[in-house]
Amino acid sequence: MMPRKMALNRHGLMTHYLKDFTELLPKRPDLDELKAELLQTAEDQGMADFLWSRAVSKEMVEQCVEEELTSIMTANVASIIEERGLIAPDQIDFLGFVHEDPDAAFITAVRDAVQVSFVYDAAQYAFKDQVRQYERAQKKNGQREDVQQLIENLATSHPALAGPPTMHALDEMIAALHASAPWMSDVSKWAYKALRTQYSTGDTWLNLPPVILIGPPGCGKSTYARKLATLSGVPIRALDAAASNASFSVVGSDPAWSKAQAGIPLQEIAKTGIANPVMIVDEIEKAGTMTASGGSRVSLPEALLGLLEPSSSTAWECPYTRRTYNMSQISWIMTANESDGIPAPLLDRCRVFHISYPGPKDLADLIRTQSAGRLYDEVMDCLIARVETAVANGQPPSLRRIRQLIDEAAAMAQEPVLH
Numbered sequence: 001m002m003p004r005k006m007a008l009n010r011h012g013l014m015t016h017y018l019k020d021f022t023e024l025l026p027k028r029p030d031l032d033e034l035k036a037e038l039l040q041t042a043e044d045q046g047m048a049d050f051l052w053s054r055a056v057s058k059e060m061v062e063q064c065v066e067e068e069l070t071s072i073m074t075a076n077v078a079s080i081i082e083e084r085g086l087i088a089p090d091q092i093d094f095l096g097f098v099h100e101d102p103d104a105a106f107i108t109a110v111r112d113a114v115q116v117s118f119v120y121d122a123a124q125y126a127f128k129d130q131v132r133q134y135e136r137a138q139k140k141n142g143q144r145e146d147v148q149q150l151i152e153n154l155a156t157s158h159p160a161l162a163g164p165p166t167m168h169a170l171d172e173m174i175a176a177l178h179a180s181a182p183w184m185s186d187v188s189k190w191a192y193k194a195l196r197t198q199y200s201t202g203d204t205w206l207n208l209p210p211v212i213l214i215g216p217p218g219c220g221k222s223t224y225a226r227k228l229a230t231l232s233g234v235p236i237r238a239l240d241a242a243a244s245n246a247s248f249s250v251v252g253s254d255p256a257w258s259k260a261q262a263g264i265p266l267q268e269i270a271k272t273g274i275a276n277p278v279m280i281v282d283e284i285e286k287a288g289t290m291t292a293s294g295g296s297r298v299s300l301p302e303a304l305l306g307l308l309e310p311s312s313s314t315a316w317e318c319p320y321t322r323r324t325y326n327m328s329q330i331s332w333i334m335t336a337n338e339s340d341g342i343p344a345p346l347l348d349r350c351r352v353f354h355i356s357y358p359g360p361k362d363l364a365d366l367i368r369t370q371s372a373g374r375l376y377d378e379v380m381d382c383l384i385a386r387v388e389t390a391v392a393n394g395q396p397p398s399l400r401r402i403r404q405l406i407d408e409a410a411a412m413a414q415e416p417v418l419h
Contacts, residue, residue: 218398
């Protein structure tokens with residue numbers, strides 16, 4: 001089971017956090033928080049036992065109480081008595097003066113304040129030590145300001161894990177996904193089975209194994225991937241595999257380079273605070289090879305392998321920040337127009353689906369769904385007939401083009417009639 005911590009969100013549902021995402025930086029020390037934390041520990045442990053563990057005996061406490069009562073009370077003890085409301089308000093004016101005949105309640109208040117002052121002294125020592133640790137960490141983590149800023153964004157708290165919060169919400173998500181692209185039912189069934197197995201263990205967030213959708217241009221592969229991410233409520237980032245710098249866009253580059261930056265997956269996690277975004281890589285079969293200034297050559301498929309393999313993605317080293325991160329919760333969805341050009345090692349690590357262009361019924365249903373409330377039935381039927389003719393002639397329009405045709409027809413319907 002993936003290490004995680006949980007908390008209730010504002011809806012009363014469980015929010016999961018990836019606690020082993022990366023080694024957290026020391027938190028900026030806060031003296032007031034440290035005082036409150038140590039005081040709570042002392043009260044839980046027992047004040048006498050807590051002080052004894054820090055070499056403060058009962059005799060030392062009583063000696064200090066005697067000094068506070070027989071001499072002018074120190075400002076430290078007086079402020080603690082007032083802060084904690086240890087005596088009645090009408091006696092506060094007497095603080096700081098010699099008390100010749102104090103009653104039992106007053107003595108008890110002074111004793112409590114003295115004990116708390118010892119706790120605060122311990123907090124002061126701990127605070128100074130934490131400040132030194134924090135300053136060392138700040139000096140060590142980052143040669144450049146932009147690198148340091150990214151490290152702080154990623155390593156000050158645990159990122160959350162997002163997705164449908166319940167099994168019922170998962171059922172609804174998959175149903176809506178299938179309704180949007182019924183010709184991809186094999187993919188939806190696979191995703192449903194994988195997620196239901198995960199959800200049954202209590203891991204209620206989106207985390208799909210890497211998958212490649214192979215099919216002709218315009219059959220809805222990228223649209224389907226975006227729909228899946230949108231319905232699940234996780235962040236989405238898309239990469240164009242044909243871009244010349246695609247490999248470095250994924251893994252990032254060494255900060256010694258003038259234009260260096262972290263990889264897009266890590267940037268997305270830093271931006272959103274979500275550890276399991278959906279990364280869409282379009283046209284993976286067109287991925288090229290990037291040559292670094294030092295002469296090393298890195299292809300996008302090679303760069304992806306370390307992020308897809310479970311054994312390496314849980315402790316993946318970023319060349320930009322030079323720290324390791326658990327990237328195993330990212331869902332990778334790759335698309336391709338054909339399988340030729342996709343390296344075998346990448347195919348071996350992914351679930352591969354071959355997608356067909358939607359059939360006549362699916363196309364008609366899609367057009368009716370997207371045209372509902374926007375087009376008259378006659379216009380809708382004409383559009384369906386036009387698309388079916390194009391398919392029959394071997395020139396199927398892309399789903400993007402179909403949406404454009406619907407938008408154009410709807411815009412024309414809104415134009416005023418000129419007489």
